[in-house]
Amino acid sequence: MHLNTIIKLIKIILVLLILANSCTEKYFPNIDSTAGILVVDGRITNNQTQFEVNLFRSVEINSHDSLLFETGAQIITHCDDGTSVLLSEISPGKYINSNPSFKGEVNKSYWIEITTKNGSVFESNPEVMHSPISISKIYGEIDKIIIDKDESKNAVKFYFDIENPLNDTNFLLWEYQASWEWHTIVNIPKSENPAYTCYPKERSNKVFIYDASNLEVKSVSHLDLTSIAEDEVKLNYEYYLQIQAYTISKECYKFWSNIDKMSQSNGSLFDVIPSNVEGNIQCCNGNEPVLGYFQVSSHTKNANSFTSDNFNIEFAPEPIDCRTYIIDSKLYNPQKHHIIEIKSYPQSADYYVKSTHCYDCSLKYSRTKPSFWID
Structure with a gap:
């Protein structure tokens, strides 16, 4: 799971204050402060020789900071074949x-052992790496996005299909990243080195999981990805969509399922809080709480490119963030605003402006394709 998603979802858990256990028995302490709890974000797969583990310390819920780096720890990854490796802090x-x-390697078990600089020892439960799936198809379909009961928009919704050749993988997790070719509405240099074609990018910021345990044949169609509405410009030229899919354990599926339920909660006192939101990591020499998960997964990826020619929809010629808006003359900043029109009044003036990046996209976006598009 992408780091920003981890941080967002971990903060949800911190608000609820219900995650903690130890190696010998479950322990639910009375936490007077949300600061200082270890947060673990790690994953090992079958095709990453340089896998990573990220360690943080939580901060107070009302803090403006996100998470604090946990430095100086020793992390060892173990395999049930007796081998292990020490991770380096880069x-x-x-x-x-x-x-x-x-x-x-598929069918082998892995776990991590963490010793922090204050002497606390944490260990994840061993998990087996299941066989990989294959992504057979990535595609878009024209549909409607419901805005409210009286409004909807035409849109392209993107999906993908998967197959499991060995038919032995039950639980899936996936994420996507996307980029698209973005053209300025008019070419006007607003910087020393202007660019008129750029490549914005985005990635999934929610939990995508699937339980295929009830399927006799582990082939699944129409798994959700993202959507593009008719008032967007992402498909006007080329839109590149890449999927990273992982097989996960039943315990990992439960972990993300419970967090997903909490993230969709309205925060009411009457909301049902999942009783089991622990990760697979415990403190072995004390009762120190810990958040997060060390994921053991086989991995696959696939990608596809799309344009508006693939779909019978009239997409917006101009980006939403390049529409004209009005500011008071006192707020005008030539680095941010391009003047379209000025309406003067006895004591003031209204400036009709567009954002300068609409004329020189280097002010907001990258002028080069992201590395995952080039891969």
């Missing part, structure tokens, strides 16, 4: 395996 809180001979 930047604050980021630990990687730099030994290419240690790589995840």
Whole structure:
């Protein structure tokens, strides 16, 4: 799961204050503060020789900070075949395996052991790496997006289909990243090195999981990805969509399912809070709470490109964020605003403006395609 999603969802858990256990028995402490709880975000797969584990310390819920890096820890990844590897800290809180001979293999079990600089020892439960799936198709379909009971928009909704050749994988997790070719509405230099074609990017910010345990044949169609409405410009030129899909354990599925339920909660006192939101990591030499999950997964990826020619929809010629808006003359900033019209009054003036990046996209977006598009 992408780091920003981890941070967002971990903060949801912190608000509820219900996650903690130890190696020997479950322990639910009275937490007077949400600061200082260890947060673990890690994953090992069958095709990543340089997998990583990220460690943080939580901050107070009402803090404006996100998470604090946990530095100086020792992390060892173990395999049930007796091999292990020590991870190296390459930047604050980021630990990687730099030994290419240690790589995840299907049908083997893996777990991590963490010793923090204050002497606390944490360990994840061993999990088996299940066989990989294949992504057979990525496609878009014309549909409607409901805005409210009286309004809807035409849109393209994107899906993908998967197959499991060995028919033995029950639980899936996936995420996507996308980028698109973005053209300025008019070419006007607003910087020393202007660009008129750029490549914005985005990635999934929600939990995508699927339970295929009830299926005799582990082939699934119409798995959700994202959508593009008719008032957007992402499909006007080329839109590139890449999927990363992972097989996960039943316990990992439950973890993300419970977090997903909490993230969709309205926060009411009458909401049903899942009783089991622990990860697979415990403190082994005390009762220190810990958040997060060490995921053991086989992995596959696939991608496809799309344009408006693939769909019978009239998409907007101009981006939403390039529409004209009105500001008071006192708020005008030539680095942010391009003047379309000025309406003067006895004591003031209204400036009709567009954002400067609409004329020189280098002010907001990258002028080069992201690395995942080039892969």
